[in-house]
Amino acid sequence: MMHRNPCFCAFLFAWITIVLWADPGLRAQAPATPQNPPDTTRDLKPVHPEDKSKTIVPGAVPQSYALVIGIATYKNLPATAQLHFPGRDAQSIYTTLISEQGGEFPANHVHMLTDSQATLANVSHELDTWLPSVTAPDDRVLIYFAGHGFISGGSGYLAPYDIDLHNIAATAIPMETLGKLIGTKIKGKWKVLITDACHSGAITPETDPKQLNQLLLDVNQSIFSLTASRDREQSFESADWGGGHGIFTYYVVQGLQGAADTNGDGVVTADELAEYVHTNVRDATSSRQNPTSERGSFDPNMLLAFNPDRVRVASQASLNYGTLVVQSNMDDTEFWLDGKKAGMVSKSAALRLPGLAPGSHTIKAVHMGYEPDGPREEMIYPGQESSVSIRILIPRRRTQSAVDLLDQGIEFYKKGFESNYKKAEEKLTQAIALDPNYSEAYMYLGRVENALWQDDKSTAAFQHAIAIDPDYEEARVSYASALLDQGGLDEAVRQLNAALERQSNDGTALYLLSQAYAREGEYASGKKAALRATEVAPGNGEGHFWLAECERHLNEASEAEAEYRLYLRQTNFNSGALGNANYYLVGFLLGMGSKHHAAEQDIWREQQGQANLGICDCEWMQKHYDAAIPFCEKALNLMPADLWANYRLGVIYIEQANAHAQAANTGSLSKDSVTDLLKAARVRFANVLTANPDTDEAGRARQYIARIDAALASHP
Structure with a gap:
């Protein structure tokens, strides 16, 4: 078992206001979109943000946002200080949050940073800019961190990818600052902070109860802070937990997926998750790791997850969970537990699945080209370890x-x-x-x-x-x-x-x-x-x-x-x-996800056109208008009716008309060139209206056409 060492623990457009000949064009660039993590839900069904019809339970929050961070590889730490499983931890948390058998967060409301993405600058941007900009007072907000944590000068820090151990205070994330952001700047009805790091327990008010506890808790909103360990304890990770996880995160995921639901109502509350994780992590590490939470800091009925598959009439409340150890006769075999993929198992490496509720569970093992083993039932007994051997034996026979x-x-x-x-x-x-x-x-x-x-x-x-x-x-x-x-x-x-x-x-x-x-x-x-x-x-x-x-x-x-x-x-x-x-x-082989019939459209021509349009747009962004025009023209040769290509070329002609107008005023160019460019731009904007009169670009094209017509009328 390894520990986290405490010493190293659609299309970009700009609105151009043209006042022909005399007035300069103005351009407002759209900001870059923040990162959204990949969906690794396997066979969990993701939540669609546009689905407003589904209500989980009475009192469910209207919107949910999360930031998930997992750092296994650190830029400035030696090889002995690198971790193994925070990336898998982050993926599992993300999977659970966006699933309909878990947190039910919309996928595009969850941002994930792993390894080299999780720099101090990027993490700070997500915490200090993105979350405050998108959250509202009635929202649910979750922040998860898996990686190294440090104590320096009596203060706790979470370590970003680029931490410098010689200057921790300036290159790490102070837990005090994190508490301030959660408590004052990030809005929300329910706020959740889950940290799996060596010294993550320092985020609880053990070092300075009066100050830090006040920062975290003295707000009107409810905050649930669950950390992997007490201050100065190690946070363990091991390949024995679900194929490789931090032990704390393994049980957080199991709990959110329904194992912590002790009363059988399908809902996992903050109190249920805290109790489940505390109990199982302590037992798994022989009390060497003790997750912490401040019971006075959160609404114990805060809804963290909902799994409708777990709803049962008869309550089977029990804090004595069992473990399933799976062995296989064939490598690269997928193991499924209760209808969800639980991990991969091979001949040389058993799959250990602790934290399972007592009772009957459905198991199945599958391998491509073979008949599956299962589905069949296996009993899990409280406080016991059960072994099961799966046998992949019969190749599928085809007539x-x-x-x-x-x-x-x-x-x-x-x-x-x-x-x-x-x-x-x-x-x-x-x-x-x-x-x-x-x-x-x-x-x-x-x-x-x-x-x-x-x-x-x-x-x-x-x-x-x-x-x-x-x-x-x-x-x-x-x-x-x-x-x-x-x-x-x-x-x-x-x-x-x-x-x-x-x-x-x-x-x-x-x-x-x-x-x-x-x-x-x-x-x-x-x-x-x-x-x-x-x-x-x-x-x-x-x-x-x-x-x-x-x-x-x-x-x-x-x-x-x-x-x-x-x-x-x-x-x-x-x-x-x-x-x-x-x-x-x-x-x-080329162009998957772009369905067309050959008689209607040739994918090669379309993507060649899109690539030429992309080059045209890149040259336009760099104000290389003469260089942009041939590529837009090539795009239109391949896609004559394309709205965006017509619009972009029209805008470029306007840019050139403005430049030529200034030159005409000095006598270095004829006004005829300006007129020709305006007429060419008008043709392109008219094509935009023909392609789709209801788009934003069509609305702007109408304004361009009106101004062009007025300009041409006043300068015959």
């Missing part, structure tokens, strides 16, 4: 006729076009009729139905494939691609993170994840995923395209332009080289 039908369906699918898709649908449906557990046939059927715009059928097919083989990574990635086509961004993120949990270097899953984040407006998270995509698959142009998209929206114009250009070099071919194939087929 040759079903295999032949799958192969025929795939061949039709690869040919593209609606007629071939319908033939593929017929063959795959026949294969499934012969073998209802044919997960590959379901996956390809999902792709085919998506190509046919049959969203409900596509979703059902992908879900069948995943239900048969929960570790079917390719099915999850394909499902996510279809969800991106359908606009199901949150669920796409969840499926992609589940796939990446299985294969962390899947370049396709990474660029799709970047696309999902970018389309949600979470560009920092999208950039992170895209950087990983370009690292593991540098030859995949899609990773570079979405990296460019994210960097452009983050106002990193020169970096974005370089990525767009690299994408164009890597995809310097045309769809004619593919013969008659529907380019949507290649979407599963």
Whole structure:
């Protein structure tokens, strides 16, 4: 068992006000969007922020926000001081917070910083700027930290990624400052602070009760502070807890997912979580680690989580929990407990799951291509450790006729076009009729139905494939691609993170994840995923395209332009080289998540157009208007009706008209050039109105057209 050493413990637009010839243009840049963490909910269903219809229980808070921080690798600490599991801890907390079997936080209301992202500057920005800017007095706010904690000069500090041990006071996060921010600047009805660090217990008022306790508690709102240990205790982490976690966080997650619900009402309150975590961590560490909370500081009935699956009529209150130790005959076997993935188990490493409520639990083990072991029931007894051996023995056997039908369906699918898709649908449906557990046939059927715009059928097919083989990574990635086509961004993120949990270097899953984040407006998270995509698959142009998209929206114009250009070099071919194939087929190699029929739109042309438009916009951001125009024109050659390309080129022509007007006033240019530019801009703005008259850009285009017409009338 390891401890945390106490010594080292959509499109960016600017509104340009033009007063032609005489008045300069004004530009207001939009701020960069703060980071939103990846969704690693596996098979927990995320909460959608737009879903206002669901009420958890009476008194549920209207909005919830969280900041989750996990730091295992520190920039300035020696190898012996690096940690192992804070990243996994943070991911597990995030998963639990956004799930409908946990905290029910909207996914885009939870920001996560891990390792090199969790610098002092970034953490301070989230605490001092983001949370105060988004929270309201009736909200629920949670802050979680896993990493090193320190005592210096009698004060407690949480250690960011770039802490300097020679100057802790200036490079770490004072717990006193954290208390002030939570108590005075961050708004909320319920405020939760959970810290898993060596000296995190110092955030309780043990060192200076009068001052620190007052800072944390002397506010009208309720604060629940739960810390991993007492002051000067170690906070342990181990591979024995759920495959690798801080012991404290392991029990926090178990508690929030429902294990702490002692009265069976489905609700986990602050009091229930505190008692559950205290009891289990003390028992697991033989009283060497004692989580702390200040009982006078919070409403004991504060709602922290709700799991409807845990609601039961008869209460089975008990503080004596059991442990399940799982062993397997096969490596890389997924183990499921009560319908949720609990971890991976192999021949050489058992999976230990402590903190389980006494009684019957449903277990199942799955491995791709084999019949599962289970589902079956296992009893957990209070205060006891139960062992279970799972056996993956029987390979799935396919009838040759079903295999032949799958192969025929795939061949039709690869040919593209609606007629071939319908033939593929017929063959795959026949294969499934012969073998209802044919997960590959379901996956390809999902792709085919998506190509046919049959969203409900596509979703059902992908879900069948995943239900048969929960570790079917390719099915999850394909499902996510279809969800991106359908606009199901949150669920796409969840499926992609589940796939990446299985294969962390899947370049396709990474660029799709970047696309999902970018389309949600979470560009920092999208950039992170895209950087990983370009690292593991540098030859995949899609990773570079979405990296460019994210960097452009983050106002990193020169970096974005370089990525767009690299994408164009890597995809310097045309769809004619593919013969008659529907380019949507290649979407599963290039352009996944961009569904089109070949007869309506060619994905290659569209993304080439988008890349050229991106370069145009980057040049515009850098005020290189002459350099921008050819790329906007190329974009419009590829996408003539594109609203954004027309709008951007119109704005650039206005910029040039302003510049030429000033030159005309000095006599160095003819006013005819100004007139020509205004007329060209008017054409582009008129195209914006034709493309979609109801957008914000269309509203601005009308204003531009009115001013252009007035200017042309006054200067014939």
